[in-house]
Amino acid sequence: MAQTSFELKAQDGQARTGVISTPRGDIRTPAFMPVGTAATVKGMMPESVRATGADILLGNTYHLMLRPGAERIDRLGGLHKFMNWDRPILTDSGGFQVMSLSDLRKLTEEGVTFKSHYDGSKHHLTPERSMEVQKLLGSDIVMAFDECPALPADRDRIAQSMRLSMRWAQRSRDAFGDRPGHMLFGIMQGGLESDLREESAKALTDIGFDGYAVGGLAVGEGQDAMFGCLDYAPGFLPEDKPRYLMGVGKPDDIVGAVKRGIDMMDCVLPSRSGRTGQAWTRRGQINIKNARHADDPRPIDEHCTCPACSSYSRAYLHHVFRSHEMISGMLLTWHNLHYFQEIMQGMRDAISEGRFDAWEADFHALRAEGDIEKL
Numbered sequence: 001m002a003q004t005s006f007e008l009k010a011q012d013g014q015a016r017t018g019v020i021s022t023p024r025g026d027i028r029t030p031a032f033m034p035v036g037t038a039a040t041v042k043g044m045m046p047e048s049v050r051a052t053g054a055d056i057l058l059g060n061t062y063h064l065m066l067r068p069g070a071e072r073i074d075r076l077g078g079l080h081k082f083m084n085w086d087r088p089i090l091t092d093s094g095g096f097q098v099m100s101l102s103d104l105r106k107l108t109e110e111g112v113t114f115k116s117h118y119d120g121s122k123h124h125l126t127p128e129r130s131m132e133v134q135k136l137l138g139s140d141i142v143m144a145f146d147e148c149p150a151l152p153a154d155r156d157r158i159a160q161s162m163r164l165s166m167r168w169a170q171r172s173r174d175a176f177g178d179r180p181g182h183m184l185f186g187i188m189q190g191g192l193e194s195d196l197r198e199e200s201a202k203a204l205t206d207i208g209f210d211g212y213a214v215g216g217l218a219v220g221e222g223q224d225a226m227f228g229c230l231d232y233a234p235g236f237l238p239e240d241k242p243r244y245l246m247g248v249g250k251p252d253d254i255v256g257a258v259k260r261g262i263d264m265m266d267c268v269l270p271s272r273s274g275r276t277g278q279a280w281t282r283r284g285q286i287n288i289k290n291a292r293h294a295d296d297p298r299p300i301d302e303h304c305t306c307p308a309c310s311s312y313s314r315a316y317l318h319h320v321f322r323s324h325e326m327i328s329g330m331l332l333t334w335h336n337l338h339y340f341q342e343i344m345q346g347m348r349d350a351i352s353e354g355r356f357d358a359w360e361a362d363f364h365a366l367r368a369e370g371d372i373e374k375l
């Protein structure tokens, strides 16, 4: 089976563009990964997700191991076949969602015992089991099993948790073994403490991973604190491996992260916002349920080539949202995913051509204008 690789093609300031090659296809970086929590990006057919420009999806280990079950997905031919997406899939380790969703958690050196938030059934997740589940799913990019404390947390708690995560990173590496064509990423922890981040990065690079995530951010610390950490944390990681910022974010978070050397991100925001009537545009965020759109024959964004903007008015989108029609969430999700991928393409082009700063200035200037004038 073909190997995987990461090729850095250009750098402009700290911003980088490159390609991660996998047997299931190339991932252009910086990359935004739509989230397919329950083996679907909600409201979208896989071919539609691909049409927005996504090279890779994220699947959630926690959700899939509980329902329908990793062994079942394996028997049915793996996650790619099951959900009809033949391109790369990254799966998280399950650790973060065990902490945020499940009940009655018990954390030990060995792993985490928890009750499913679906049916209360009892489960055990360890680095070894997380590697096994992600293998059963057939994930192309596997994440090491880690623990992530919510911020704010005191320094001792963050240090203790980070060191546990580093021991789990070694166990994840050992359990993953040698799987050509598949990548294993380690996850840096350490909260907002630069010396702990550095210690974590050193522990991970000593173990050796195919890529590195900056974990433990976007957990309530706010954008200033997150950017403050990203001003130094990516610099602790090897330059020749992809860097992944988990669970980010809003368009300006994404742009700020790429500016600071991040190559990959994922977030539920485009699809979740789409279902609640929120559209993200070059001129900021709009709420389609607002009465100002009821008679507006114009598209969400006249420059956008997505189906929602090519063929439908704000008035129609307003109507179907208010009428609770499924097409509302479908069209707004499509638009949002299309817009997020357009940002990524814009940044990739700008970095290649050495004009990232000018691109970023335009991005912020247009957003500052706000939505188009009311009719």
Ligand SMILES: [Zn+2]
Binding pocket: 300, 301, 304, 305, 306, 307, 308, 309, 310, 335, 336, 338
């Ligand atoms: Zn659009």
